[in-house]
Amino acid sequence: MKLCTIGLILLLTFSGSFCSAQTEQTAIKEDFKPSTLNQPGQEYPQVNSQGYARFRILAPEAQSVKVTLGLGGPRGGTILTRAADSSWMGTTAVPLDKGFHYYHLIVDGGVFNDPGTLNFYGSTRWESGIEIPAPDQDFYVLKDVPHGKVEQILFFSKSTDTTRRAFVYTPPNYDKDQTTRYPVLYLHHGWGEDETAWTNQGHANLIMDNLIAEGKIKPFIIVMTYGMTNDVRIGGLRNFSITPFETVLIDELIPYIDDNFRTLSDRDHRAMAGLSMGGMETKTITLANLDKFAYIGLFSGGTFSMEDVNKTPGFKEKVKLAFVSFGSRELGGNRPSFFGGDPKANADSLKEAGINSVFFVSPETAHEFLSWRRSLHEFAQLLFKQ
Amino acid sequence: MKLCTIGLILLLTFSGSFCSAQTEQTAIKEDFKPSTLNQPGQEYPQVNSQGYARFRILAPEAQSVKVTLGLGGPRGGTILTRAADSSWMGTTAVPLDKGFHYYHLIVDGGVFNDPGTLNFYGSTRWESGIEIPAPDQDFYVLKDVPHGKVEQILFFSKSTDTTRRAFVYTPPNYDKDQTTRYPVLYLHHGWGEDETAWTNQGHANLIMDNLIAEGKIKPFIIVMTYGMTNDVRIGGLRNFSITPFETVLIDELIPYIDDNFRTLSDRDHRAMAGLSMGGMETKTITLANLDKFAYIGLFSGGTFSMEDVNKTPGFKEKVKLAFVSFGSRELGGNRPSFFGGDPKANADSLKEAGINSVFFVSPETAHEFLSWRRSLHEFAQLLFKQ
Numbered sequence: 127m128k129l130c131t132i133g134l135i136l137l138l139t140f141s142g143s144f145c146s147a148q149t150e151q152t153a154i155k156e157d158f159k160p161s162t163l164n165q166p167g168q169e170y171p172q173v174n175s176q177g178y179a180r181f182r183i184l185a186p187e188a189q190s191v192k193v194t195l196g197l198g199g200p201r202g203g204t205i206l207t208r209a210a211d212s213s214w215m216g217t218t219a220v221p222l223d224k225g226f227h228y229y230h231l232i233v234d235g236g237v238f239n240d241p242g243t244l245n246f247y248g249s250t251r252w253e254s255g256i257e258i259p260a261p262d263q264d265f266y267v268l269k270d271v272p273h274g275k276v277e278q279i280l281f282f283s284k285s286t287d288t289t290r291r292a293f294v295y296t297p298p299n300y301d302k303d304q305t306t307r308y309p310v311l312y313l314h315h316g317w318g319e320d321e322t323a324w325t326n327q328g329h330a331n332l333i334m335d336n337l338i339a340e341g342k343i344k345p346f347i348i349v350m351t352y353g354m355t356n357d358v359r360i361g362g363l364r365n366f367s368i369t370p371f372e373t374v375l376i377d378e379l380i381p382y383i384d385d386n387f388r389t390l391s392d393r394d395h396r397a398m399a400g401l402s403m404g405g406m407e408t409k410t411i412t413l414a415n416l417d418k419f420a421y422i423g424l425f426s427g428g429t430f431s432m433e434d435v436n437k438t439p440g441f442k443e444k445v446k447l448a449f450v451s452f453g454s455r456e457l458g459g460n461r462p463s464f465f466g467g468d469p470k471a472n473a474d475s476l477k478e479a480g481i482n483s484v485f486f487v488s489p490e491t492a493h494e495f496l497s498w499r500r501s502l503h504e505f506a507q508l509l510f511k512q
Numbered sequence: 513m514k515l516c517t518i519g520l521i522l523l524l525t526f527s528g529s530f531c532s533a534q535t536e537q538t539a540i541k542e543d544f545k546p547s548t549l550n551q552p553g554q555e556y557p558q559v560n561s562q563g564y565a566r567f568r569i570l571a572p573e574a575q576s577v578k579v580t581l582g583l584g585g586p587r588g589g590t591i592l593t594r595a596a597d598s599s600w601m602g603t604t605a606v607p608l609d610k611g612f613h614y615y616h617l618i619v620d621g622g623v624f625n626d627p628g629t630l631n632f633y634g635s636t637r638w639e640s641g642i643e644i645p646a647p648d649q650d651f652y653v654l655k656d657v658p659h660g661k662v663e664q665i666l667f668f669s670k671s672t673d674t675t676r677r678a679f680v681y682t683p684p685n686y687d688k689d690q691t692t693r694y695p696v697l698y699l700h701h702g703w704g705e706d707e708t709a710w711t712n713q714g715h716a717n718l719i720m721d722n723l724i725a726e727g728k729i730k731p732f733i734i735v736m737t738y739g740m741t742n743d744v745r746i747g748g749l750r751n752f753s754i755t756p757f758e759t760v761l762i763d764e765l766i767p768y769i770d771d772n773f774r775t776l777s778d779r780d781h782r783a784m785a786g787l788s789m790g791g792m793e794t795k796t797i798t799l800a801n802l803d804k805f806a807y808i809g810l811f812s813g814g815t816f817s818m819e820d821v822n823k824t825p826g827f828k829e830k831v832k833l834a835f836v837s838f839g840s841r842e843l844g845g846n847r848p849s850f851f852g853g854d855p856k857a858n859a860d861s862l863k864e865a866g867i868n869s870v871f872f873v874s875p876e877t878a879h880e881f882l883s884w885r886r887s888l889h890e891f892a893q894l895l896f897k898q
Contacts, residue, residue, distance in 0.1 A: 165637055165638060166636060166637075167636065183622065184621075184622045184623070185619060185620045185621055185622025185624075186620070186621040186622070187575050187576065187620035187621040188574070188575075188619070188620040188621070188622060189573050189574075189575070189620075190573065231624075233571060233574070233619055233620070233622065233624065234571045234572070234573035234574040234575075234619070234620060235570075235571055235572040235573040235574070236569065236570050236571025236572070236574060236619065236627075237570070237627055238571075238617075238619065238624040238625070238627060239624070239625055239627070241622075241623055241624060241625070241637065244638070245631055245638060250552060250553065251551055251552075251627065252551060252630070252631060268666070268675055269675075270668050270675060273665070273666035273667075273675070275663045275664060275665055276663070276664040277661045277662070277663040277664070278661060278662040278663070278664075279659070279661055280654070280659035281659075282656050289654055289655075289656060289659070301772060301773070302772070304690060386687060386688070387687070
């Protein structure tokens with residue numbers, strides 16, 4: 127089975143960082159603070175209350191230093207200039223969108239990470255990351271509430287003849303109350319990311335801890351594994367096939383999880399969601415396996431149309447939630463057609479057909495992680511309630 | 513209580529990478545392969561069968577690129593030269609010691625990581641890492657054996673008013689057999705590292721999985737947390753005090769672990785070990801808390817002398833294992849005196865006094881992680897047997 131190649135390639139076009147559409151120059155407030163993602167003790171990069179980012183790089187003999195963030199999206203960037211102390215400094219020309227952004231440096235034509243920040247796996251490499259505080263960040267920050275665990279498991283996969291890694295979020299009290307069994311969400315990263323993305327960039331564990339502490343959801347387990355099984359890194363997307371990943375997920379990982387964790391293992395207690403490429407994988411795999419999944423979430427990764435419903439036996443009866451979300455900046459211009467029709471119109475048509483269809487738009491965000499943190503936060507509250 | 517400041521400062525002198533003492537130029541075999549720690553799909557750095565490392569960096573407009581590995585230890589390095597394709601290339605002038613080495617690049621005077629490799633937290637920053645295959649690597653490689661889990665826990669610390677992180681290794685079948693309770697080893701990193709070091713650099717989880725699979729040890733739990741509680745990163749070692757970390761460990765983390773994991777919580781089933789600064793922390797904390805620990809391991813982090821025995825009430829009766837190890841390259845010249853006397857002579861004097869004193873030397877390694885992987889492998893087989 128092949129995933130829609132055209133869709134995947136177009137999706138990649140949107141994988142870069144979108145910046146705010148704001149172009150007029152406003153006065154920059156001098157209230158810069160170190161980004162929360164800086165390495166311990168590092169003062170730069172910094173972010174101010176308006177969302178401007180300021181960078182400082184030490185490379186005294188360099189000829190040019192550029193940061194791939196700021197002004198005009200993935201092909202823009204911020205040129206740093208040599209300061210009096212011979213460090214390289216610069217501030218983005220526009221405020222950045224709230225939330226998480228990947229970036230890197232270009233030093234004398236070479237790609238390097240900013241030594242000031244932590245690294246995050248995206249674009250098939252460990253990239254620098256910066257965080258612009260969002261007005262609603264409370265839902266994903268670390269608080270003094272009961273915390274679940276993020277457990278690294280290693281499971282053997284016969285189909286690929288490899289030992290593979292997954293991370294499993296288990297909710298607070300999972301170990302203490304040995305009688306309770308839990309529903310499971312299989313949650314997938316995007317192209318070029320890996321199984322670390324949803325906790326490192328997405329704060330999925332903290333989103334869950336906070337929702338549970340507020341009594342907004344009943345606890346469930348989340349499983350995150352690597353979704354680029356047939357290595358589209360190297361072969362390119364033309365050769366992408368869903369089969370290897372579907373085999374690992376359906377035939378190997380799900381049985382392993384049900385065997386090793388206290389799950390509710392029927393379809394009514396199993397959900398799958400993914401962002402970007404992970405959303406397209408989610409759509410393909412769930413619609414081919416409705417005996418295994420009842421709740422489906424596509425985060426910036428496609429839509430459900432009535433054509434999907436009509437060609438999928440049992441969709442109306444079996445899909446208990448068809449959740450589709452995007453960042454608002456993904457929806458301008460002629461972009462919606464890339465995702466299989468206008469997402470809002472598609473969601474409405476499913477709702478009219480009596481399907482529990484939910485459409486969510488993350489305000490003022492693009493194809494980036496704040497859209498997906500918010501999507502998970504919405505999606506989680508709708509799960510396992512039918 | 514203050515840790516011995518002089519000892520710690522001298523210890524830092526040894527924290528860099530030692531290279532092989534070999535200086536004669538041998539013919540370099542052209543059998544280079546990508547280091548096992550490279551980022552996915554990255555061809556460089558490479559390592560050959562003799563232990564030479566070869567680097568390739570893209571920075572077409574750079575003036576100079578240097579790698580902090582090779583020839584002559586921490587202050588040496590390998591100067592890269594511009595190749596025909598305008599990449600920067602270079603091979604170490606000598607083979608590197610087997611095992612794991614931290615390094616970074618100096619590009620036009622600035623410190624950057626090698627984009628080819630994974631990063632590891634050491635020297636208070638995320639550094640590049642390279643792995644030179646060791647003849648005995650079998651004991652720490654990933655195999656198709658039953659795997660334990662590495663669980664990230666977040667626990668609230670009243671004394672520091674922070675939510676702190678630890679990683680907990682639980683052995684295979686920990687979840688399945690709910691009746692078994694396990695001994696616990698508290699295992700500590702060195703200066704400038706953090707709670708990720710023992711699994712990322714040390715492969716502690718794989719060492720345990722393999723030992724258990726071979727039937728060489730009875731399973732136990734390992735707990736790893738951050739040991740630089742009062743932030744010697746910033747205040748400097750002169751201000752180092754063991755008290756904040758001792759409080760977190762003894763009053764907060766141990767009770768949390770005993771409350772949340774199926775531990776055997778008496779002193780006879782609790783061990784502590786650490787490398788370098790973590791060894792000195794281990795010595796100070798265990799000798800002040802012999803009601804809580806029975807097995808002690810110092811890996812390149814001090815020795816036990818009869819003076820220690822005589823001034824510590826109950827040492828002879830309560831310490832069931834006094835394990836001390838070093839890399840062989842740490843023991844040359846006048847170095848032993850830095851660690852409180854000649855380690856071997858000290859260990860022998862304890863043994864003569866009837867104490868279960870074990871001294872281990874890792875062959876042909878320095879103050880680096882292969883010494884400590886081997887130390888853990890030896891130490892684990894001696895634990896909880898008295």
